[in-house]
Amino acid sequence: LQQTLILLKPDAVQRRLCGKILGRLEDRGLKIVALKMLKVTKELAAQHYAEHVKKPFYPQLEEFITSGPVVSLIVEGPGAVQVVRDMMGKTNCRESAPGTIRGDYGLSRQVNLIHGSDSPESAQKEIAIYFRPEEILSYDSTLAEWVCAGDEK
Ligand code: GTP
Numbered sequence: 001l002q003q004t005l006i007l008l009k010p011d012a013v014q015r016r017l018c019g020k021i022l023g024r025l026e027d028r029g030l031k032i033v034a035l036k037m038l039k040v041t042k043e044l045a046a047q048h049y050a051e052h053v054k055k056p057f058y059p060q061l062e063e064f065i066t067s068g069p070v071v072s073l074i075v076e077g078p079g080a081v082q083v084v085r086d087m088m089g090k091t092n093c094r095e096s097a098p099g100t101i102r103g104d105y106g107l108s109r110q111v112n113l114i115h116g117s118d119s120p121e122s123a124q125k126e127i128a129i130y131f132r133p134e135e136i137l138s139y140d141s142t143l144a145e146w147v148c149a150g151d152e153k
């Protein structure tokens with residue numbers, strides 16, 4: 001099954017929205033296989049957002065993402081990468097459809113509550129940045145047959 005890396009950004013923690021966002025992911029049937037809280041350092045931010053380091057908005061993005069604790073987690077499910085991207089909405093919350101996480105809880109382009117890996121390749125890279133292998137759990141869930149029985153992996 002596919003795994004993807006999610007961050008609940010500092011605004012989600014500060015606004016006490018983590019429970020609601022985690023609830024949405026769980027309600028969708030995604031399985032949490034790793035979860036922790038941490039503060040993103042400047043070094044970690046540059047590694048994670050390597051593709052944006054040279055962009056004009058990077059200093060602001062760095063300040064935001066290092067400004068307070070984040071919740072980092074890995075969820076697993078069929079097509080998890082795209083499923084989570086669709087649940088997030090567009091980068092700019094203001095352009096995100098109602099029903100998406102950003103479209104329901106945000107108004108900003110930068111302060112947009114959640115990160116999700118944008119491809120299976122990014123997911124593998126980002127999972128390795130945030131988690132050691134022993135922090136990622138493998139366990140059976142009886143719900144699996146109701147969530148994704150008969151699907152391709
Ligand atoms: P992530 O899941 O966080 O990677 O968001 P994304 O894939 O929807 O957007 P992208 O990778 O293009 O940008 C990464 C993050 O940088 C965004 O989530 C925003 O927090 C921030 N960001 C993107 N574009 C801008 C911008 O033009 N200005 C500012 N200030 N921040 C931006």
Ligand code: MG
Nearest residue numbers: 115116117118
């Ligand atoms: Mg991105």
